[in-house]
Amino acid sequence: MARKTSDSTVRRLSRYLRRLRKLDAQDRKVVSSRELAETTGTTAAQVRKDLSHFGSFGKRGQGYSVGDLRVHLEEILGLDHRWTVAVLGIGKIGSALLGYGYFTERGFDIAAAFDSDPSKIGSELGGVRIQPLNALEEAFREHRISIAIIATPVEAAQDAASRAVSAGARAILNFAPIKLSLPEGVALREMDVTLELEGLCYLVTEASTPADGPE
Amino acid sequence: MARKTSDSTVRRLSRYLRRLRKLDAQDRKVVSSRELAETTGTTAAQVRKDLSHFGSFGKRGQGYSVGDLRVHLEEILGLDHRWTVAVLGIGKIGSALLGYGYFTERGFDIAAAFDSDPSKIGSELGGVRIQPLNALEEAFREHRISIAIIATPVEAAQDAASRAVSAGARAILNFAPIKLSLPEGVALREMDVTLELEGLCYLVTEASTPADGPE
DNA sequence: ATGTTCTTGTGATTCACTTCACAAGCGGGA
DNA sequence: TCCCGCTTGTGAAGTGAATCACAAGAACAT
Numbered sequence: 001m002a003r004k005t006s007d008s009t010v011r012r013l014s015r016y017l018r019r020l021r022k023l024d025a026q027d028r029k030v031v032s033s034r035e036l037a038e039t040t041g042t043t044a045a046q047v048r049k050d051l052s053h054f055g056s057f058g059k060r061g062q063g064y065s066v067g068d069l070r071v072h073l074e075e076i077l078g079l080d081h082r083w084t085v086a087v088l089g090i091g092k093i094g095s096a097l098l099g100y101g102y103f104t105e106r107g108f109d110i111a112a113a114f115d116s117d118p119s120k121i122g123s124e125l126g127g128v129r130i131q132p133l134n135a136l137e138e139a140f141r142e143h144r145i146s147i148a149i150i151a152t153p154v155e156a157a158q159d160a161a162s163r164a165v166s167a168g169a170r171a172i173l174n175f176a177p178i179k180l181s182l183p184e185g186v187a188l189r190e191m192d193v194t195l196e197l198e199g200l201c202y203l204v205t206e207a208s209t210p211a212d213g214p215e
Numbered sequence: 216m217a218r219k220t221s222d223s224t225v226r227r228l229s230r231y232l233r234r235l236r237k238l239d240a241q242d243r244k245v246v247s248s249r250e251l252a253e254t255t256g257t258t259a260a261q262v263r264k265d266l267s268h269f270g271s272f273g274k275r276g277q278g279y280s281v282g283d284l285r286v287h288l289e290e291i292l293g294l295d296h297r298w299t300v301a302v303l304g305i306g307k308i309g310s311a312l313l314g315y316g317y318f319t320e321r322g323f324d325i326a327a328a329f330d331s332d333p334s335k336i337g338s339e340l341g342g343v344r345i346q347p348l349n350a351l352e353e354a355f356r357e358h359r360i361s362i363a364i365i366a367t368p369v370e371a372a373q374d375a376a377s378r379a380v381s382a383g384a385r386a387i388l389n390f391a392p393i394k395l396s397l398p399e400g401v402a403l404r405e406m407d408v409t410l411e412l413e414g415l416c417y418l419v420t421e422a423s424t425p426a427d428g429p430e
Numbered sequence: 431a432t433g434t435t436c437t438t439g440t441g442a443t444t445c446a447c448t449t450c451a452c453a454a455g456c457g458g459g460a
Numbered sequence: 461t462c463c464c465g466c467t468t469g470t471g472a473a474g475t476g477a478a479t480c481a482c483a484a485g486a487a488c489a490t
Contacts, residue, residue, distance in 0.1 A: 005421070006447070007414065014413040018392065032467065041394045044467090045449060052469055060468040061456040077413055078420025085412070096311035097408070102392065106409045147415055170422070171415035173408075177233065177317065179256045187418035189411040193312070193388075194321045196404040197300070198229040198292055199222065200362055200386035203402035205293025206220075207385070221477070247437065259437090260479060267439055275438040276486040 032063040089152030098126035111143040140167035235285040247278040304367030313341035326358040355382040
């Protein structure tokens with residue numbers, strides 16, 4: 001089943017799941033596609049299309065069982081078990097990630113942290129000891145780490161990523177403002193603050209240029 | 216000119232600009248759509264389509280002038296002047312942002328920082344003094360802040376955002392894992408680490424389920 | 431001049447995602 | 461049992477973005 005699920009669909013599924021977990025915590029039993037849509041910023045039809053891609057989880061006339069759908073989505077997204085991640089580069093962003101509370105709560109454990117700066121190595125942050133890069137291979141093997149978060153300065157990002165991949169990483173979350181080149185089959189997502197800020201600048205600028213027309 | 220530029224186009228323009236600045240620093244004079252495409256992860260046709268949306272900047276047979284195109288893009292994106300931003304919520308992420316070096320370098324100045332925790336107020340981080348939320352309106356006015364970065368805990372995010380908007384913010388960059396509701400006309404971009412991580416989990420999981428067929 | 435080579439700019443086409451619209455089905459009440 | 465209100469699941473239609481493909485044009489050599 002389920003061929004070629006687009007990135008945007010996956011992102012929406014995550015949002016649905018987030019909502020479902022909240023509803024579940026509130027002991028809600030059922031939810032309609034309409035409500036799910038409104039609270040996650042999409043349309044009812046979209047919700048149903050997204051879900052129907054993976055099976056038929058609802059009851060006509062009733063809606064979806066919060067608990068069941070939650071379990072289904074967790075399974076679809078691969079979130080029915082915890083994930084172990086590593087952070088490479090313990091600068092401002094890396095440090096923030098090590099102490100970021102939502103991770104554990106959402107099923108992600110940071111098992112290892114790496115930096116090349118000798119003065120940082122050995123210290124502990126958020127309960128994780130910072131190790132030198134040459135400990136990377138062993139740590140990845142030992143903890144079965146499959147996701148690497150790249151938070152190094154831009155010059156070091158490609159090397160760090162390549163190294164993580166050869167050590168076994170199958171997915172990279174990249175905070176460095178650079179286009180990483182990775183072997184086929186390694187998943188990649190980017191988090192680029194300045195890129196998003198620049199996008200906002202465009203929107204603000206565009207909205208205030210009296211340049212053209214109504215709307 | 217230029218009606219309805221899509222988000223994805225704007226994002227690509229940012230990437231082109233980033234590349235052009237680098238080429239400019241290396242004293243490169245011209246660049247082809249092909250090279251620009253390869254170094255930013257898209258196709259030559261896409262680059263030309265994106266640019267032609269705003270005008271005709273290249274020379275047939277030659278390519279684009281690095282300097283000229285850079286200036287054009289900076290103007291299009293509204294990056295021909297500096298922007299002043301505020302950070303709301305000085306927890307892990309907020310602190311990281313205050314010290315994040317790339318901002319200044321990229322034309323963004325953090326002019327103000329706010330938190331509700333009395334123990335944080337008054338202290339200085341990255342050269343910015345942390346203020347109480349009730350100083351927000353005045354600071355926004357004084358510094359003409361148009362972009363607010365929301366880095367509060369999820370419960371406080373909607374309030375913080377609404378307040379920033381009524382104080383004059385015209386764009387919000389939201390780090391809190393919640394769908395903000397904002398008045399029409401206010402630009403919004405989201406940075407959600409767990410959402411991206413979950414997306415990666417899906418990709419990794421999908422890639423390793425022998426479930427169905429060959430590619 | 432003329433031809434060759436190169437790269438842009440852009441209509442036409444293809445592709446993928448979203449929205450629409452409605453039959454199918456469930457539960458509850460009379 | 462039969463009807464009615466409600467919501468799902470899903471083909472069909474619509475929309476918008478990415479890709480293709482090629483004419484237009486620029487430089488340069490001969």
